[in-house]
Amino acid sequence: MNVEFDEQESLDEWEFTVTADRKGERLDKYITESAEDPSVSRTQVQDWIAGGNVLVNGRQVKANYKVAVSDCVSVTVPQAEIAEITAEDIPLEIVYEDGDVIVLNKPRGMVVHPAPGHASGTVVNALMHHCTDLSGINGVLRPGIVHRIDKDTSGLLMAAKNDRAHISLAEQLKEHSVTRKYIALVHDNLQHDRGTIDAPIGRDVQDRKMFTVTSKGGKKAVTHFAVLERFGDYTLVELQLETGRTHQIRVHMKYIGHPLAGDPVYGRSKTVDLKGQALHAAVLGFVHPRSGEYLEFEEPIPADMEHVLTSLRLR
Template sequence: MTDLNESTEVEYIMENEEDNASLEWVVEVDEAGERLDKYVTESFADSAVSRTQIQEWIKSGAVLVNGTEAKAKHRLEAGDVITVEVPEPEPAEIIAEPIPLNIVYEDEDVIVINKQRGLVVHPAPGHHSGTVVNALMYHCQDLSGINGSIRPGIVHRIDKDTSGLLMAAKNDAAHASLSAQLKEHTVTRKYIALVHGNLPHDRGTVDAPIGRDSRDRKMFAVTDKNSKHAVTHFSVIERLDDYTVLELQLETGRTHQIRVHMKYIGHPLAGDPMYGRSKTVALNGQALHAAILGFNHPRTNEYLEFEAPIPEDMENVLHSLRQR
């Protein structure tokens, strides 16, 4: 890691191994003796997959211990390698629901919305309704099917308690184009965040791979085990007492990427219930907003860029800090 006192720009780097094709974990010493089904259930806790579902996976042979099938009650030993091939989801009927959407842009190929805090992007165990997908199905009905029946149109996601811009595809050709742009890192994704502490540098880069946290598999962490390459660029917008307002630009799009990277450099997001400190701001979730989204239109190739203002609850927090 670069010395934080060297200059006004800093780069945080941790080398990465190659991305793994399947989900795999190594049992730590303090996890020895745990039942296989309990271990795997906790590993999928962020997706709310039930223990009953995990037990079905184990019965079907989708979960292996050291390359061999085992029973749900099997007691694990330190060093055991757990491999999971997640089965394709069962087809599920998505019910169209009249959930209000803040539509920023829409045409025959693409729809861009400004998602409110607290809204889940697509149905998942524990969230079968009340999602962005349910709302999109009611609004436009013609969504791409590349991601299957439970995630029609969804090209990328933002966390439930992160607000801001999200694009969805109305047909498979548009979906393929937008997905390719994401893979090639040509989509502009800029976020505004409030983090704890006063960053001494005006801008910087966090280049550190992200994988499951070995100490708590419900979370993610910077790690060189079973991880994926992740890069986040940041610049300081404003310093407020013991907080800093940042603009962050994603180069990659890993689960919880900004939240994990900010914790890694010692400046977790304010209000983050998972990666942050005790609740210190009046927000139901992390102070993170997807403010700018830009991409080439899948049909015309014209570059489009959209901006969404900071939501009122986050703006109120910033105003309060400025008054101190």
């Protein structure tokens, strides 16, 4: 774990390798505390184990199985059930679209896909109204969705319109070949002009709704940053993701002492006029799944974030 000076994986299938510090834990406890999804309960995990959705070294075991060092624990998460996903006539800012891929500029405050508590008003509901040819690999709740950005993060998001495109884009994400650059406003004066944060991220055992930098069950996470503008008590930065862990940028910037302005979970008391963190997915680049051409898109920060920057410049 280190900071060298010179930031959404799929949650459908999980795989963990037991480390020495977790040896002897009950399997249900181990999975619950290792899961990237903080809403997962121990009771749910026990149901998954009983239903055959969990394998240890390729075989089924009971919930009270005591994990051993180097055990390979694989979990296939059952599809969440929501009564019905309906197409909704919600305006979308389409940046690019063809027969394989659609790229959109998501507004702050919009959830990407339906989940308990957010069954409507999502990107998926809007996409289902906009086009009928979305990929089905991620199931009925997430048709076409290859990756996600947080509800209160704005910016570029790509979706697949067929399974062939989905497989290609997902593989590029897995290989870390997709270009993902974000613009963020962080607290305090970040003195180093650029750097790399290489620190594993896992769920916070003290608060399961949060993630943190941890060597205990954490997954490799790498974020590169470069300073764009300094305001004394704030710094505007560009961040490039090498990996895509849950809340990666928000966790990494908090870790180095510069949490995102407006972040209701990892930030400080509200000091900027934003409904959510000052984070925008500004650049998205990938190889087109059919043509093989590299495509790159860029969208400026939204008006609310620009207003905050203008206010800082006029002080």
